[in-house]
Amino acid sequence: MAATTQTPEVATATPPRRRLASIRRGQTIAPLIFIAAAVVLFALFFVWPGALGLWYSFTDYRGVGDPEFIGIENYAALLQDATFYSVLGRTAFYTLLSVPLHFVISLGIAVLVTTRNAKGKVPARVVFFMPWLISPIVNGVIWRWLFGENFGFVNYLLSLVGVDAVPWQTDANLSLAVVLFASSWGGTAFNMLLFMAALKNIPRSYLEAAEIDGATGWQRFRHITLPLLAPTSFLVVLLTTIGSMKEFAMIQALNGGGPGTENMLMVQYIYRTGFERSEIGYASAASMVLMVILIVVAVIQLRFDKGSDQS
């Protein structure tokens, strides 16, 4: 639109037609050149593996030879697989616990490091940011070291107050709890950064007006800050959900999904069946199930987001 209104001016300034035509042509070819690399990569590493995975999920492919079509046998086997159910349940349970935990902790900390009422916020920010520097593998190592059953610091502290050693490694629920601590600790920095940026954008005048009207700190937070943070909150919930459902590296180093395989989550299960047992067809079927779950979760959350926009 803007281009057509400007045409007369251009026409008087320069020999028109041909240059305009070449500018227009440039505007169709240039974006193609700009996105070419991304399109190729997208096709190679999303479309192709996605389609291939769907095809493999209907075959008995084991990584060598030719895949043979076996219909829905893999899916039928998955439905019978007790391990798969336990993995799915554990992943869902873990996600349900970790999303609210991540949310509350990172929002709380973001509020604390941006509030006027606290001192020493700059060094505090650096400390809260540290886990961002630490890789999931090292994160796992740190928490394994802290929560060792015989040698860990936590059990040592407990022994000082006369509590018996807690089986952080051998009790399935307790080792999942350690995974929760570790992932909340490791995930705080990024979410805190998102919340900090959003908090900075809240107009101070809103909060001051409410304060003059006699609103308490909690009321101000509940009725002004929280609603204004909605888009960021949505992003944090979505990203944490996806992140929790594909947690892998940190658990590998922390307890390997132990004790035994009781805390094995989805990605680890897919890795085991696909690469350690090289049942690529079966692992692909499990991947497809995880993919469908992720899509459903994302769509539901997007609906919620739309709903909050309209209200």
Add this chain to the structure above:
Amino acid sequence: MMTKLRSYGPATLLLWVLVLIYLFPVAWFILSSFKPGSELFSLPLSILPENWTFSGYITAWNRFNFAQYFFNTGLVAVVTTVLTVFVSAMTGYALAKYKAKWLSIFFICILATTMLPTEVIMPSTFVVIRDLGLYNQLAGIIVPSIITATGIFMFRQYFKTVPDELLEAARIDGVGEIRAFFSIMLPLAKPIAVTLAIFSFQWRWNDYIWPLLVLNDPNRYTLQLALRSIVGADNIDWSVLLSASVISLIPMVILFFVFQKQIMNADMNSGLKD
């Protein structure tokens, strides 16, 4: 004075209690790495090492080919980051400044990749990498990691804020589309490029799953794979593992202190996580 104390008191106290909780795991882990092996498990545990020693570090450095791991990881992180910034900038720019139906469709596809992380299609992605001849190559980690929805989104949002008049003026002056991007638009987006570069470097430095799938030869291992191989041993040598883990953090700590301002002020709300 009293009112001041009352208003600062509770929030400050809570903040610093949390700081101590967050600090402790790292402090305990780093301090332990300076303890001699005999002191690691001897009760009563003490926070500060009684006899400071670098022996864990010396053993770790000698036993593992750290120079090689640093080189491999650094090469992957740097090359991927440079390519990520360029590809994201070009794609984001095209999505912000040109209008066409297929561009909108491609944008939706890119957004969808954030909901369908590649981890869920690992087995078939592995086959693709193998068929492309990238198995056991560092390029096998680099190439699939270049495209990130976050990066594309960050640049798209940024270029949307750049006035169209600037581009139109360039066109009227006879500047071609490609040159307009490289000589006018890309320099404008430098702050975004720096932010994305920092984040991309961190993602790649700490990446585990791609290297795990793609690399087989221990000489090509990245740091995270090497660390994990120590953790996976039957009998963990904790003094070596703790020291090796601390060594692996050094580049990230340097990165953080150099770019502290950019990291802390990064407004990632306009982007999405990798």
